[in-house]
Amino acid sequence: MTPPSISVLGPLAQRVVVKDSGCWEWAGPFLGRGYGSVWDGRRQQRTGAHRVAYEVAIGPIPDGMWVLHHCDNPPCVNPAHLFLGTHRDNMADMRAKGRGRFVNTWRPGEENRNARLSADQVVAIRRAYSVGEKQRDLAVRFGVSKSLVALITAGHIWKHIPTERPIAPRRAPGRRRRDRYVAATARSA
Numbered sequence: 001m002t003p004p005s006i007s008v009l010g011p012l013a014q015r016v017v018v019k020d021s022g023c024w025e026w027a028g029p030f031l032g033r034g035y036g037s038v039w040d041g042r043r044q045q046r047t048g049a050h051r052v053a054y055e056v057a058i059g060p061i062p063d064g065m066w067v068l069h070h071c072d073n074p075p076c077v078n079p080a081h082l083f084l085g086t087h088r089d090n091m092a093d094m095r096a097k098g099r100g101r102f103v104n105t106w107r108p109g110e111e112n113r114n115a116r117l118s119a120d121q122v123v124a125i126r127r128a129y130s131v132g133e134k135q136r137d138l139a140v141r142f143g144v145s146k147s148l149v150a151l152i153t154a155g156h157i158w159k160h161i162p163t164e165r166p167i168a169p170r171r172a173p174g175r176r177r178r179d180r181y182v183a184a185t186a187r188s189a
Contacts, residue, residue, distance in 0.1 A: 015036075023071055030075070053079060068085045109161065135150055
C-alpha cells in the first residue's frame with residue numbers, strides 16, 4: 001500500500017509538518033496531552049485533529065470508537081498511523097507498548113516495581129499473624145505500614161502467594177467494647 005499524500009487532509013494540511021519518522025505533526029492549536037485541536041463546525045466544539053484527519057481521509061468514526069495511534073505520537077495526524085479501537089483496545093495497546101502512568105503496577109508481587117516486600121517476607125508475615133503477633137508489631141519489624149500488613153493478612157494483596165493454613169479472622173477492637181456494653185445493658189435490664 002502506498003502511503004497517503006498529505007493532500008488527503010485538504011485544508012488541514014496547511015497546519016501539518018511532515019517529520020522524518022513519517023508522522024504528520026499538527027502545528028495548530030492543541031488540546032490537553034499534546035493532541036491537536038480543530039474546531040468542529042458540525043458539533044460546535046473543539047475536537048482532536050487526529051479524529052478530524054481520520055474522518056477526512058478514511059471515513060466516519062462509529063459511535064463509541066476511538067482513533068488510536070500506531071506511532072504513539074499524539075500530535076500525529078497521518079491517516080496511515082491512525083486506526084479505530086475501543087477504550088479497552090487503547091488501554092491494552094498502552095500496556096503492550098509499556099506506556100502510561102501505571103506501566104508496571106498491575107504485576108503481582110515482586111515483579112511490581114512498587115513492591116516493598118519479597119514473597120518470603122509475605123509468608124513470614126502471614127505465619128506470624130496466624131500465631132498471634134499483632135499487625136502493628138509486624139509492620140515495625142518489616143518496615144512497612146500497618147495498613148499494608150492488614151491487606152496482606154486479609155488476603156487482599158499478594159493473593160498469588162498461597163498461605164500454609166487459613167488465617168483466623170480477628171475481631172475489630174471496637175467490637176469488644178460494644179459487646180461489653182451490650183452484655184452490661186442486658187444484665188441491668
